[in-house]
Structures are given as C-alpha cells and as structure tokens.
Amino acid sequence: MSRAYRTALVWIGVGIAAGLGSSVQAQDAERGGELYQLCGECHGAAGQGNELYLAPVIAGLPLWYVEGQLQKFKDGGRGLHFDDLPGMRMRPMALTLRNEHGDDLKDVSAYVLTLPASKPPTTLTGGDAARGVTHYAVCQACHGAQGQGVQATNGPPLASQADWYLLSSLERYKSGARGSSPLDPNGAVMRGMAAILVDEQAMKDVIAYITSLSGK
DSSP states (O other), X not given: OOHHHHHHHHHHHHHHHHHTTXXXXXXXXXXXXXXXXXXXHHHOTTSXXXXXXXXXXXXTOOHHHHHHHHHHHHHTSSSOOTTOHHHHHHHHHHHTOOSTTSOHHHHHHHHHHTSOOOOOOOOOOSOOHHHHHHHHTTTHHHHOTTSOOBGGGTBOOXXXXXXXXXXXXXXXXXXXXXXXXXXXXXXXXXXXXXXXXXSHHHHHHHXXXXXXXXXX
C-alpha cells in the first residue's frame, strides 16, 4: 500500500469521525498514522488485536477511552504490576508518546479513531450465554445494555472486543494484576466485579453473552 493511499484512507476516516461529531483534526490523525506504525506491531495494522501478545482489539474504541488508557499507562496507573505482562509491555510504548513536535498521545488516538470496527471471531468454547446474561446484569450499568460502552462511567465498549482478551482481562482483574493501582479507580471497581465471577466457567459464560451483543 503506497504512502499516498494510506494518507487518503486516513483523511476518509477523519471525515467519518467528523460526521460523528468528533473534534479530531485531520492533520493530527495523519501524523498519528505515522506514530501508529509502532503500535501496529502488536495491535495489528487495522487495530484487530493479536492474541499472541495479548494485545486487544482497538479499532472501534472511542477517543475518550483510548486517550484515557494511554494516559494511565504513562502515569503508572497501568502496566507496573509484575503479573500484568501485557500491561508491562504496553507501558514503555506509551512512554514514547511525547509532546516535542505535537501531542503524540492525542494524535495517535485520533488515528485509532479512524480504524473501522469489526466483530472479532469467536475463539473460546464452553461458555453459556443463557447463564452469562445473569452475570452481565451488574456489568451493564458501566458498559451498556448492548456492550456499547458508557463514557459517563468510563466503561469501554465490550461487544467488539476479542473474547480471548476479555478472559485475560477478567483473570488479571481477579488476581489483582490489573486494577490495583490507586491511579486507576475504575480498575478498582472492575476488580470487585471480577470477584463476583467465581471461576473460569462463570467468566466464559458472561463472555459468551457479551459476544452475542450488538454493541449498538
């Protein structure tokens, strides 16, 4: 794919974002596309995620969530626990985002916003969505009835996230590898929610239900 073609795709994505009411600036997203090349090594060129690196799907995530998580990694709210290997891998990447030639964090977030969302394939087996709907009742206040995410609670969209990443995240919340930092109050809330899920079967059940949601 030529540089000119990639640039054209960025501009198209920015136009779509603007139509959705985003304040993203075209030049920021174009610059963010250059910065994203490093991110793409783990998250994929299209933001589709990579199970090998436990790198989540980021295409389709809202701007406020991407910016917020990158800031947490930079501030030490995420990525310092020794049992959080994907977080420890991510924090040095976030620390490369600087402000000498512009706002790297905002620019790369603006580019991520241009990546089109798609439903990831199902990889987990053994989950029962009928049982999972009961578990999800306590999740929807923060993540939305259709897993669409709720900005007011800083609850990210779940319906378009890979099932293997959802399982990994719940396991890390449950063990305390994620959500233990005083700089991550939302993570502390999630630790309490994960504690309700008594075992891996309960996690798979709620994930089976989440992956059935439309995200709309």
